Amino acid sequence: MSDQHAIDRDAPIAIHAQISEHIRNRIATGDWPAHYRLKSEPDLAAELGVSRGTLRRALTTLIEEGLLRQVRGRGTFVTSMTFEPSIAQRLSTLSEDFANQGVVFDTEVRAKEAIGPPRPVAALLDVPVGGEVLRLSRLRSTAGEPVTMLTNYVRLDLTPGIIDTDFAEESLFGTLEGRYGLKIGTARRTFSAEAADDEIAAALRISPGQPVQYMQQVTYLVDGRPIEYSDVWIHSGRLKVTSLLSRR
Structure with missing residues (x-):
């Protein structure tokens, strides 16, 4: 209707x-x-x-x-039906955090395609019926061990030609800000625990059903427009997520 x-x-x-x-x-x-x-x-x-x-x-x-x-x-x-504590922290990407800490990592691009987004993603990104997004799937590893599996959906109407970017070498946020001049303002992150399905288990080299940390993120530009949605699966045994909090 x-x-x-x-x-x-x-x-x-x-x-x-x-x-x-x-x-x-x-x-x-x-x-x-x-x-x-x-x-x-x-x-x-x-x-x-x-x-x-x-x-x-x-x-x-x-x-x-x-x-x-x-x-x-x-x-x-x-409203989300799950409890989400508000955690104040700097908005940075995993690759930026690795670089800031001097961690050497490898990125394997597993998929990079223009698709009609899943319905929830289309709604979150304000993509109209018939619109397309970039679907980018990557595996990040350190010391030869996989630590995160990421799937990003990016609005193509704001990023023409982004599908040609070499995301094995370039970061997504760096591309959005450097190549397209888009000013990223805020993001909402939701963390939960999930049982790894066969695909995630194989990528992270764990057993199917083993728990992983799962993060959803919606990223907004400074003018309030959504630009990116991502699903991130984290191998908790190899990567810890830490938040630095301020009382005031």
Whole structure:
């Protein structure tokens, strides 16, 4: 159902309640996954053909239900159903951390292709129907031992020609900032533990089902546009993730 057809003005149900139910359905079906940022209130109200007051009433209902949350200055997001402590730390990539610590590492590019993104990724990156992203899969190793498997999805509309980059030698963030002049502002990282499937187990040289640390990341430019989504699997026995925290 398109957003334009989400409203039945002849129905006995109030319009704001119809909007709330429409958004619930988008979340339940995965069209709007956790951390998805809704369009601005003016844009969403125009898309639905309703007043901002009506839309705000619908959003308030969903915020009170815990399905949405508002972040001052950033917008309204779909709430994650898992507890996520807020960890303040510098946004850096694994390759940057390795370089800063003098760690020698190798990068094997396993896949580099333009694809139609999976539906949750398309939503998180604001990729329109029919749009494509770069899918980049890499394996990072130190001292001959694999430590991380990464799969990145990058918006191609903002990075024409990026598929020709040699990512065995070039870093993704370095390419986005250096070649395309894109200013990376923030990212949201979510950590969890997962059982390695056959593909990840083979890549990291562990047994299928063995636990690995899993990280999801959505990266935003300074103007708020999403630019990259990534899945990262970490061999916890070979790589520890440390956060440096400040009380104030």
